[in-house]
Amino acid sequence: MPEMNGDDERQKRMSIVCWSNDLDRVWPVMILATTGAASGLDVNIFFTFWGLRVLQRNEKRTTGQNWKQRGESVMDRGGTDHLKLSKMHMGGMGTAMIKSLAKEFKVASPTELLGMASDLGVRLYPCQMTMELYGLTKDDFIDNLETPLGAASFIEMAAESDINLFI
Amino acid sequence: MDIDIDAGVRRALAEVREGALSVELTLHFCGGLVTKDAVAYPGAEDEAAGFQRERVGDLDLYWRQRLVVEGSTASRVSTEIVPRHLRVRTKDGMLSAQASYE
Helix, strand or coil, X not given: CCCCCCCCCCCCEEEEEECCCEHHHHXXXXXXXXXXXXXXXXXXXXXXXXXXXXXXXXXXXXXXXXXXXXXXXXHCCCXXXXXXXXXXXXXXXXXXXXXXXXXXXXXXCHHHHHHHHHHCCCEEEEEHHHHHHHCCCHHHECCCCCCCECHHHHHHHHHCCCEXXXX | CEEEECHHHHXXXXXXXXXXXXXXXXXXXXXXXXXXXXXXXXXXXXHHHCCEEEEECCEEXXXXXXXXXXXXXXXXXXXXXXXXXXXXXXXXCEEEEEEECC
């Protein structure tokens, strides 16, 4: 990582809002985050609304405290292994085909990229409000996450960033 | 990192009386994708060049992880990213490696 020598030479910062858990949105989020971090950028990702499900452990089937939250978690399974295409999912066939193509071309999967992001020091922030809405707790998530954030804290972070993306 | 070296690799190395194996892993952050490459070859490598040595049974495995970023003139060796699984096997009489980061 580059050295920080004062305001003019501070490490460039990128903040990304991951709002969706569609495969075709999460993949670019992870590619941009890892590429940014590998290039020496300080990278933050804020996972909110549908995007929060990306941080869920793959083996977690149902989550939530009441029937509405549990029902939602069954309908929209979380974890990077269960992401679906927003178009041409075709009951799983389209998604399986894209994943198979990616494997053939040795493209790193979203699960691999999430692990790499963590290794490269990308900070992964769950959205506090969405956690409460879905009834998700720390135990439902993968390891190495930052303290959950609210909108005001994210805006503060975004205001300090050189690149801000909403995906 | 889980390391899995097939019996065929051990036999191939024994045939050339080699007790070491090297694997170079590369992640390419280029062209809007992140792609993985892994190359395995007989013999030891230089730890000063960023290779890490691991004893796997009766073999010495030397491995390093390189990152190639689009627009950069040189690749860099990363100690931050470590594959979760590494498999080395023989394929069509050649050594072949595959890394997984899941």
